[in-house]
Amino acid sequence: MDNDACLGCQTGDKWRRKRGSLIMALHEIQGVKGYVGWQDAMDLAKTMNIPLARVYEVLTFYNFFKLVAPGKAVISVCTGTACFLKGNDKVLERFKSELGIKEGESTPDGLFHLQVVRCVGCCGLAPVCVVNGRTYGRMTPEQVPVILNEWREAFKEEA
Amino acid sequence: MVKLKIDNIEVEVAEGTSILDAARKVQVNIPTLCKHPDVDPSAGCGMCIVKVGGRIMRSCCTPAAEGMEVVTNDEELKDIRKTVLKLILSNHPNDCLGCSRNSQCELQDMTAELGIDQNEIIRLVSQEPKDDTTGAIVLDPAKCIICGRCVNICQNVQNVWALSYLRRGFATKITGANDTKLADSPCIKCGQCAAHCPTGAITDHDNTQKVAALLNNKENITVVQIAPAVRVALGEEFGFPFGSNLTGKIYAALRRLGFAKVFDTNFGADLTIIEEATEFVHRFTKNDNLPMFTSCCPAWVDYVEKYYPENLVNFSSCKSPHQMVGAIAKTYWAEKAGVDAAKVKVVSVMPCTAKKWEIGRDETMNSSGYKDVDEVITTRELAKMIKAAGIDFKNLKEEEADNPLGEYSGAATIFGVTGGVMTAALRTAYFYITGEELGKLNFEEIEGLNAVKVAEIDIKGTKVRIAVVNGVGNVAPVMEAINQAKAEGKEPPYHFVEVMACPGGCIAGGGQPRVMGAMFDKPWGINDEIRKLRSKGLNTEDTEAQNRLSHKNESIKKLYKDYLGEAGGEKAHHLLHTKYRARDLYKK
Incomplete structure (x- = not known):
């Protein structure tokens, strides 16, 4: 995917050198989009070299995170x-x-x-x-x- | 070393030992549902609480310290444990009688030991559906107690990351990322989750009914084969000591179950070695895509297809031994026996859950023109079938396998233990390269349970560098070294690499018995002691074998002479080799 258009890649790239920053990266994606979708999570996991399973463990542990676009x-x-x-x-x-x-x-x-x-x-x-x-x-x-x-x-x- | 008192009994243990392990040294069993010798403590279940100086703490993750005075079992602790256990039981279905783990369940055992009255528990059982999408293992959320062992094994030991926690609190569920079904996840079907689950939440995909249906159809000629590791583990289900080699009794039991012919996967292991050693010698001398990876382990194959697609070129193209037996049974044997190949049905008894997946991997698994292997059952499932048939296994007289697919060498039987495939292949490769036999047939450097074992073998002045890995979670540094050398245009660090996905190899596969009961020491379930004993069972058979070389198996020689032609030739390639393709970690 084109890195310019890929929110997960950009966010991941920004945070990947900082240990324990997964939750910050997820906050940032939700801040921009209002939710963290499957593709965002996949891109972020790949860029940050964190297993997708771990990303979703964090995403679903905190009620704050939304996995799908909220309704209007x-x-x-x-x-x-x-x-x-x-x-x-x-x-x-x-x-x-x-x-x-x-x-x-x-x-x-x-x-x-x-x-x-x-x-x-x-x-x-x-x-x-x-x-x-x-x-x-x-x-x-x-x-x-x-x-x-x-x-x-x-x-x-x-x- | 630190000295402490546990229930007023003095004990001295190495620094860093947990109170739980220290207590076991003085015959005090503190109950636990989540701590297992193969995983780090996770402080998940809350059963192992003890008092230290009046304070209550979890013994699995509290290190013993100098002068500690530990109380493990006073009235208050007992009371709390009972409450914790009742809470665990409150969302566990009360259907032990119908559960595949009945009488071999740690939760059931603990409930009995602590004396919980089942009737006083109000139940709120999960309505989440079972996940049987892999066809290899079944995950039943209703029976899951969220102890976390399987997640620990899948993530931290195997480095597969198929299983994970979803949500939290009462809503917690163990599943793939974002509730992905296991078949669409990175799961490699190794079954180590099932081998470590304390309850019936993760089990084999049960194929015993399908095998019974094959046997009941009198049109069929149903033949069976057993993997090397099955013979040294099945006995545990019938009260034999760990590592007892019961090949002859198993053959006898299989005949009584109604199989028309009893073959041995070890025959296929010898056949694999002929093909694999031929391929290795060819690739080694031509410097073609080295190192060569062994390909007998379907979970390892699945792992590389998902995690290291750039390394698919490194695989040997050889099928695994039981697939070879399947292909040969439906062609060469059917022809020789004068039977219709369409009526021949092949059942494999394997220590492995991934083999259930392997038989449908791709079209090369149908090389005979039919499905080469029709059904796979695990060692555990075979034990169930034998028990259900009323066979007095313990007192059975030993029998022989049916030839020609029953003869095997010592080299074949060690396929079930880490280092065995490499050892067997080198014995034959040495002969192919030099025309002489190896003087000493064992390579001590690659024996034992160390995660990564490396050695340099001298073949008349030519050095062959080898690596043997057991436990797929230990493979990353080896792969890194290989791929870095490749990127830098350097010579590969190894020429030949053996990987078995399960720690210890097939002898501790995901489908092996996990027996419990008064005759076995706690903690129950697989551990390194059992791995060593089962390995010893196979290694002893090798050292005592009259023939310890695959290329001296007379039935194999005849197979090539009468039917296959040349090793690595066209016919052999069609029937005995496969190919690989990259697979996505997630399908969605």
């Missing part, structure tokens, strides 16, 4: 104490079934990414979900398809 709309469902007690677990289940994905995953069409967070700092509105910075309070499972359609429409208009 990042849905954060709060499962902090207040939101959980107020029934956000049922809201989360509804998101999962509507989108057909689990937490930490993105939809194949690249539109939605679902994640679970612990407290977004507005427990008074519990249960709370946040989509791309927009907060939805007093959530119910029935609101889930409505919100998803809102965002789908918005993306359509954008396009």
Whole structure:
């Protein structure tokens, strides 16, 4: 692969002489792309002369790293104490079934990414979900398809 | 040396010895599920805790120190161990009766020893699917206790890096990078993971049912062959001491299982030597792609195809002995016996899991016009078949193999131990070069368990430099030296290199017995003592053999005279040689 276009190669080249720097290199790739993909990991492993198995041991140990491109709309469902007690677990289940994905995953069409967070700092509105910075309070499972359609429409208009 | 007290018993050990090993010296067995003599301690399972000055620590990774007073088994320690074990069992399926490791499982044994009541455990067993993609080994995440031995072996001992940890905590799973299936990973199918797994999480890909089906079809003429290393290990499954050579009993058992003819892979080993020594003499005198690498070990072949594709030219083109026997059985033997080759089915009993993969490696494995070898079972699987058939193996009378594919020399039988293939090849190469026999038939420099053994052999004034490596994880410095010399246009550091992927060679292959029980000392499983005893079994057969030279095997001579023609000739090449290709580390 052309070294100029290869993020994994460039990053690997920068870090390979420094021992114990795999995690820094991975941070850097995610910083640029938003995630570390299979090809990035392969290129990085080759350039840094680290087995791919070790690269993925690190990538999957830390929850911070994303392995696939996150969806355009990042849905954060709060499962902090207040939101959980107020029934956000049922809201989360509804998101999962509507989108057909689990937490930490993105939809194949690249539109939605679902994640679970612990407290977004507005427990008074519990249960709370946040989509791309927009907060939805007093959530119910029935609101889930409505919100998803809102965002789908918005993306359509954008396009 | 340091002196310490373990449970009030004084013991003196070398500096750096772990408390766990020090305790074994005074007959104190501290339980452990992750520490194994072949791997460095990983402090993974948490079972080996002891108290030193009231503080609880893991004995596998704490070195013994002067004046230490260690308590290994008070009520508090017992209680903690039981809790740890219950947590391990809480995501382990309770199906011991149906498990291939039943009665030979370290987890099961420890559960019995510590007295855990199975009924009080709430289970949350992994729903991850089994990985049987390699056709050689099967990885069952549900039975995995994440002790990490296999990862340690695969990464640090074998330097293969197929197995790794995915995720962490309760979600941890042992698998290929990013959950890659093993067949799409760098896995070389050596099976050392299976040989070291304390439970039934990594096992052989079981082919016993397929072999039974071949035997049950009365249309078939099903023949069998056993590898050299099988004869000195199978006995362990039936209470014989380590290293007992039971060739005659195994032949007898195979006949009782219903095989029409009982052949010996050792015949193929002699045949391999004729072809390989011929090839070596040719390449050595022509300085053609030296060093030449031995090619009997399919895991080693797979390793070079994946990790060192630039060195594929170094391989001998010879197939491994059991593939040669397969090809000859379905051509020469079928013709001679007057049977339809299509009906001849060949089963190989091997100490090896990679052989299961090898039989479908490429089209040269079908050189007879049929699949040269139909099925491979390991030594462990043969033991199971013998037990299931109700054969009283221990008291069987010895029998002979069927000729002509049963005759073998002492040179053939040492194929199963590190240094053996090289020794056998040099005996014959010496004869081919000088026309005389070697005076002394052994090369002490290349015997034993040292990782890399080198020697210079004098063939009437010509120096032949050789290297013998056992354990594929030890091969990197040798390859580096070879490739550096090549890059600098210098003479190669060696002319001939033997590599066996498993530490010790085939005698400690991934398909060999891993017996346990009261008659065996703990820690159970393969170790260097067992490697030495099994090696001795083969070496003794060689030294006591009437013929110790492959080129003096009369059946082989006849095979060339009546059928193959010249060694290295066209017919021999078609049936007995293969080729190699680069393979990607990952398919995706």
